Amino acid sequence: MTCTDFLKELTDYLDATIDASTQAELEDHLAWCHNCYVICNTTKKTIEIYRDSQLYELPEDLRTKLEVAILSKCTAKKKRSTT
Protein backbone atom coordinates (compact mmCIF):
# COMPACT_ATOMS: atom_id res chain seq x y z
CA MET A 1 0.00 0.00 0.00
CA THR A 2 1.31 3.45 -0.94
CA CYS A 3 0.78 6.67 1.02
CA THR A 4 -1.69 7.84 -1.66
CA ASP A 5 -3.68 4.61 -1.23
CA PHE A 6 -3.62 5.17 2.51
CA LEU A 7 -4.98 8.73 2.19
CA LYS A 8 -7.80 7.54 -0.04
CA GLU A 9 -8.97 5.23 2.74
CA LEU A 10 -8.29 7.61 5.63
CA THR A 11 -11.85 8.89 6.02
CA ASP A 12 -13.33 5.39 6.15
CA TYR A 13 -10.57 4.29 8.50
CA LEU A 14 -11.20 7.17 10.92
CA ASP A 15 -14.94 6.57 10.74
CA ALA A 16 -14.44 2.82 11.31
CA THR A 17 -16.47 1.99 8.22
CA ILE A 18 -13.92 -0.24 6.58
CA ASP A 19 -13.70 -3.98 6.01
CA ALA A 20 -11.35 -6.05 8.14
CA SER A 21 -8.83 -6.86 5.42
CA THR A 22 -8.41 -3.20 4.32
CA GLN A 23 -8.13 -2.19 7.95
CA ALA A 24 -5.32 -4.70 8.44
CA GLU A 25 -3.52 -3.34 5.34
CA LEU A 26 -3.86 0.23 6.61
CA GLU A 27 -2.57 -0.69 10.04
CA ASP A 28 0.35 -2.51 8.47
CA HIS A 29 1.16 0.66 6.51
CA LEU A 30 0.83 2.79 9.68
CA ALA A 31 3.29 0.54 11.49
CA TRP A 32 6.16 1.52 9.21
CA CYS A 33 5.17 4.87 7.62
CA HIS A 34 5.78 7.63 10.14
CA ASN A 35 4.32 10.37 7.90
CA CYS A 36 0.99 8.58 7.48
CA TYR A 37 0.98 7.77 11.19
CA VAL A 38 1.34 11.49 12.00
CA ILE A 39 -1.27 12.52 9.39
CA CYS A 40 -3.71 9.95 10.75
CA ASN A 41 -3.25 11.04 14.37
CA THR A 42 -3.38 14.78 13.70
CA THR A 43 -6.43 14.43 11.44
CA LYS A 44 -8.18 12.43 14.17
CA LYS A 45 -7.23 15.14 16.67
CA THR A 46 -8.55 17.85 14.30
CA ILE A 47 -11.95 16.15 14.27
CA GLU A 48 -11.99 15.72 18.05
CA ILE A 49 -11.04 19.34 18.71
CA TYR A 50 -13.78 20.68 16.43
CA ARG A 51 -16.35 18.25 17.77
CA ASP A 52 -15.64 19.29 21.37
CA SER A 53 -15.06 23.00 20.79
CA GLN A 54 -18.67 24.29 20.91
CA LEU A 55 -17.71 27.11 18.55
CA TYR A 56 -21.16 28.45 17.92
CA GLU A 57 -23.46 27.88 20.84
CA LEU A 58 -26.85 29.55 20.87
CA PRO A 59 -27.12 31.84 23.95
CA GLU A 60 -30.26 31.15 26.02
CA ASP A 61 -31.65 34.69 25.70
CA LEU A 62 -31.29 34.64 21.93
CA ARG A 63 -32.73 31.14 21.82
CA THR A 64 -35.84 32.29 23.70
CA LYS A 65 -36.19 35.29 21.38
CA LEU A 66 -35.95 33.10 18.27
CA GLU A 67 -38.39 30.52 19.62
CA VAL A 68 -40.96 33.22 20.43
CA ALA A 69 -40.57 34.71 16.94
CA ILE A 70 -40.87 31.34 15.18
CA LEU A 71 -43.90 30.21 17.15
CA SER A 72 -45.75 33.49 16.81
CA LYS A 73 -45.32 33.29 13.02
CA CYS A 74 -46.53 29.66 13.05
CA THR A 75 -49.56 30.63 15.14
CA ALA A 76 -50.35 33.53 12.78
CA LYS A 77 -50.06 31.18 9.82
CA LYS A 78 -52.39 28.69 11.49
CA LYS A 79 -54.96 31.44 12.15
CA ARG A 80 -54.78 32.59 8.53
CA SER A 81 -55.29 29.06 7.24
CA THR A 82 -58.31 28.37 9.49
CA THR A 83 -60.15 31.60 8.66
Next chain:
Amino acid sequence: MHEIVHPETMAIIETKARDAAATDELALVQAAKRGDVAAFEQLVKRYDRNIFRIAQHITQNREDAEDVVQDAFLKAYENLEQFQGNSKFYTWLVRIAVNESLMKLRRRRSDRTVSLDEDIQTEEDTMPREVADWSPNPEQLYKQGELKDILRKTVQGLPASFRTVFVLRDVEGLSTEETAEALDLSIPAVKSRLLRARLQLRERLNKYFRKPKGGDGKK
Protein backbone atom coordinates in the same frame (compact mmCIF):
# COMPACT_ATOMS: atom_id res chain seq x y z
CA MET B 1 -22.65 -0.68 43.53
CA HIS B 2 -22.71 -0.26 39.77
CA GLU B 3 -24.30 -2.94 37.69
CA ILE B 4 -22.21 -4.02 34.70
CA VAL B 5 -24.24 -4.00 31.48
CA HIS B 6 -23.13 -6.34 28.74
CA PRO B 7 -22.23 -4.46 25.50
CA GLU B 8 -24.86 -6.39 23.52
CA THR B 9 -27.53 -5.48 26.08
CA MET B 10 -26.37 -1.86 25.92
CA ALA B 11 -26.63 -1.92 22.12
CA ILE B 12 -30.22 -3.23 22.36
CA ILE B 13 -31.09 -0.52 24.91
CA GLU B 14 -29.57 2.16 22.68
CA THR B 15 -31.43 0.88 19.60
CA LYS B 16 -34.72 0.84 21.53
CA ALA B 17 -34.06 4.38 22.79
CA ARG B 18 -33.37 5.55 19.21
CA ASP B 19 -36.53 3.82 17.94
CA ALA B 20 -38.57 5.39 20.73
CA ALA B 21 -37.16 8.84 19.92
CA ALA B 22 -37.96 8.35 16.21
CA THR B 23 -41.53 7.25 17.01
CA ASP B 24 -41.93 10.19 19.35
CA GLU B 25 -40.59 12.54 16.66
CA LEU B 26 -42.93 11.15 14.03
CA ALA B 27 -45.86 11.62 16.45
CA LEU B 28 -44.84 15.26 16.96
CA VAL B 29 -44.59 15.80 13.20
CA GLN B 30 -48.02 14.22 12.65
CA ALA B 31 -49.54 16.42 15.36
CA ALA B 32 -47.87 19.53 13.89
CA LYS B 33 -49.29 18.60 10.46
CA ARG B 34 -52.74 18.67 12.06
CA GLY B 35 -52.01 22.24 13.21
CA ASP B 36 -50.75 21.54 16.73
CA VAL B 37 -48.30 24.42 17.25
CA ALA B 38 -47.30 23.08 20.69
CA ALA B 39 -46.08 19.88 19.00
CA PHE B 40 -44.07 21.93 16.53
CA GLU B 41 -42.65 23.90 19.47
CA GLN B 42 -41.20 20.64 20.80
CA LEU B 43 -39.44 20.10 17.48
CA VAL B 44 -38.10 23.66 17.51
CA LYS B 45 -36.73 23.23 21.03
CA ARG B 46 -35.20 19.90 20.07
CA TYR B 47 -33.25 21.19 17.08
CA ASP B 48 -32.82 24.97 17.22
CA ARG B 49 -29.31 24.78 18.71
CA ASN B 50 -28.19 22.38 15.98
CA ILE B 51 -29.66 24.52 13.21
CA PHE B 52 -28.00 27.63 14.63
CA ARG B 53 -24.59 25.90 14.72
CA ILE B 54 -24.95 24.63 11.15
CA ALA B 55 -26.11 28.04 9.88
CA GLN B 56 -23.35 29.91 11.66
CA HIS B 57 -20.70 27.50 10.32
CA ILE B 58 -21.92 27.95 6.76
CA THR B 59 -22.73 31.66 6.74
CA GLN B 60 -19.98 32.73 9.18
CA ASN B 61 -22.30 35.54 10.18
CA ARG B 62 -24.31 35.76 13.38
CA GLU B 63 -27.24 37.79 12.01
CA ASP B 64 -27.56 35.52 9.00
CA ALA B 65 -27.53 32.47 11.27
CA GLU B 66 -30.36 33.95 13.38
CA ASP B 67 -32.38 34.59 10.20
CA VAL B 68 -31.70 31.05 8.97
CA VAL B 69 -33.01 29.53 12.22
CA GLN B 70 -36.26 31.47 11.89
CA ASP B 71 -36.65 30.97 8.15
CA ALA B 72 -35.82 27.26 8.22
CA PHE B 73 -38.32 26.43 10.96
CA LEU B 74 -41.01 28.58 9.38
CA LYS B 75 -40.43 26.99 5.99
CA ALA B 76 -40.55 23.55 7.59
CA TYR B 77 -43.85 24.42 9.29
CA GLU B 78 -45.35 25.75 6.07
CA ASN B 79 -44.26 22.69 4.11
CA LEU B 80 -44.92 19.93 6.63
CA GLU B 81 -47.36 18.33 4.22
CA GLN B 82 -44.46 17.67 1.86
CA PHE B 83 -42.56 15.76 4.53
CA GLN B 84 -43.33 12.15 3.74
CA GLY B 85 -41.50 10.52 6.62
CA ASN B 86 -39.13 8.60 4.34
CA SER B 87 -36.24 10.34 6.06
CA LYS B 88 -35.82 11.68 9.56
CA PHE B 89 -37.48 15.02 10.22
CA TYR B 90 -34.10 16.37 11.35
CA THR B 91 -32.39 15.45 8.06
CA TRP B 92 -35.22 17.15 6.16
CA LEU B 93 -34.91 20.24 8.37
CA VAL B 94 -31.13 20.35 7.90
CA ARG B 95 -31.63 20.29 4.15
CA ILE B 96 -33.88 23.36 4.37
CA ALA B 97 -31.42 25.13 6.71
CA VAL B 98 -28.41 24.42 4.46
CA ASN B 99 -30.25 25.84 1.44
CA GLU B 100 -31.25 28.95 3.38
CA SER B 101 -27.66 29.36 4.63
CA LEU B 102 -26.20 29.08 1.14
CA MET B 103 -28.67 31.68 -0.12
CA LYS B 104 -27.52 34.07 2.63
CA LEU B 105 -23.90 33.40 1.73
CA ARG B 106 -24.55 34.13 -1.95
CA ARG B 107 -26.24 37.40 -1.09
CA ARG B 108 -23.30 38.52 1.00
CA ARG B 109 -20.75 37.67 -1.64
CA SER B 110 -20.25 39.23 -5.01
CA ASP B 111 -19.25 35.70 -6.07
CA ARG B 112 -22.67 34.17 -6.73
CA THR B 113 -21.35 30.76 -7.53
CA VAL B 114 -21.49 29.36 -3.98
CA SER B 115 -22.80 25.88 -4.51
CA LEU B 116 -22.59 22.42 -3.06
CA ASP B 117 -22.24 20.94 -6.51
CA GLU B 118 -18.83 22.39 -7.17
CA ASP B 119 -16.04 19.91 -6.63
CA ILE B 120 -13.29 22.37 -5.92
CA GLN B 121 -9.69 21.43 -6.48
CA THR B 122 -7.54 23.61 -4.31
CA GLU B 123 -3.80 23.99 -4.06
CA GLU B 124 -3.74 22.20 -0.77
CA ASP B 125 -5.82 19.27 -1.88
CA THR B 126 -5.51 15.77 -0.56
CA MET B 127 -1.76 15.38 -0.53
CA PRO B 128 -0.45 16.91 2.72
CA ARG B 129 2.43 19.32 2.20
CA GLU B 130 3.65 19.46 5.73
CA VAL B 131 3.87 16.50 8.05
CA ALA B 132 4.57 17.82 11.51
CA ASP B 133 3.68 16.03 14.69
CA TRP B 134 1.57 17.99 17.15
CA SER B 135 2.15 18.68 20.80
CA PRO B 136 0.32 16.33 23.13
CA ASN B 137 -3.12 17.87 23.94
CA PRO B 138 -2.56 20.80 21.55
CA GLU B 139 -5.88 22.37 22.53
CA GLN B 140 -4.38 23.07 25.97
CA LEU B 141 -1.67 25.29 24.44
CA TYR B 142 -4.17 28.12 24.15
CA LYS B 143 -6.73 29.80 26.36
CA GLN B 144 -10.32 28.80 25.58
CA GLY B 145 -11.19 32.06 23.76
CA GLU B 146 -7.95 32.05 21.83
CA LEU B 147 -8.47 28.45 20.74
CA LYS B 148 -12.00 29.21 19.52
CA ASP B 149 -10.69 32.14 17.46
CA ILE B 150 -8.09 29.87 15.85
CA LEU B 151 -10.69 27.20 15.07
CA ARG B 152 -13.19 29.72 13.65
CA LYS B 153 -10.57 31.40 11.49
CA THR B 154 -9.36 28.04 10.23
CA VAL B 155 -12.76 26.62 9.32
CA GLN B 156 -13.77 29.92 7.67
CA GLY B 157 -10.97 29.42 5.17
CA LEU B 158 -12.49 26.25 3.76
CA PRO B 159 -14.65 26.44 0.61
CA ALA B 160 -18.36 26.47 1.56
CA SER B 161 -18.95 23.04 0.01
CA PHE B 162 -16.24 21.46 2.20
CA ARG B 163 -17.25 23.41 5.31
CA THR B 164 -20.84 22.27 4.99
CA VAL B 165 -19.97 18.58 4.74
CA PHE B 166 -17.50 18.91 7.63
CA VAL B 167 -20.00 20.57 9.98
CA LEU B 168 -22.73 18.02 9.26
CA ARG B 169 -20.49 14.97 9.59
CA ASP B 170 -17.90 15.90 12.17
CA VAL B 171 -19.54 18.60 14.29
CA GLU B 172 -23.20 17.55 14.18
CA GLY B 173 -22.54 13.83 13.88
CA LEU B 174 -24.83 13.02 10.93
CA SER B 175 -23.96 9.78 9.17
CA THR B 176 -22.48 9.84 5.66
CA GLU B 177 -25.86 8.68 4.30
CA GLU B 178 -27.79 11.38 6.20
CA THR B 179 -25.31 14.03 5.04
CA ALA B 180 -25.66 12.86 1.43
CA GLU B 181 -29.43 13.03 1.74
CA ALA B 182 -29.44 16.46 3.41
CA LEU B 183 -27.12 17.92 0.79
CA ASP B 184 -28.47 16.00 -2.20
CA LEU B 185 -25.00 14.65 -2.92
CA SER B 186 -23.81 11.14 -3.68
CA ILE B 187 -22.07 9.19 -0.92
CA PRO B 188 -18.70 9.24 -2.78
CA ALA B 189 -19.03 13.04 -3.15
CA VAL B 190 -19.63 13.41 0.60
CA LYS B 191 -16.64 11.19 1.40
CA SER B 192 -14.38 13.05 -1.02
CA ARG B 193 -15.30 16.49 0.36
CA LEU B 194 -15.03 15.25 3.93
CA LEU B 195 -11.53 13.87 3.38
CA ARG B 196 -10.37 17.10 1.78
CA ALA B 197 -12.01 19.25 4.46
CA ARG B 198 -10.38 17.23 7.24
CA LEU B 199 -6.94 17.27 5.60
CA GLN B 200 -7.08 20.98 4.83
CA LEU B 201 -8.08 21.83 8.40
CA ARG B 202 -5.30 19.61 9.72
CA GLU B 203 -2.77 21.30 7.45
CA ARG B 204 -3.90 24.79 8.48
CA LEU B 205 -3.84 23.92 12.19
CA ASN B 206 -0.24 22.71 11.92
CA LYS B 207 1.17 26.15 12.52
CA TYR B 208 -0.69 26.47 15.83
CA PHE B 209 -0.34 22.95 17.15
CA ARG B 210 2.95 21.60 15.84
CA LYS B 211 5.46 20.33 18.33
CA PRO B 212 8.42 22.71 18.56
CA LYS B 213 11.65 21.14 17.35
CA GLY B 214 13.53 19.82 20.37
CA GLY B 215 10.80 21.10 22.73
CA ASP B 216 8.26 19.30 24.87
CA GLY B 217 5.32 20.94 23.13
CA LYS B 218 4.50 23.32 25.96
CA LYS B 219 4.18 27.03 25.32
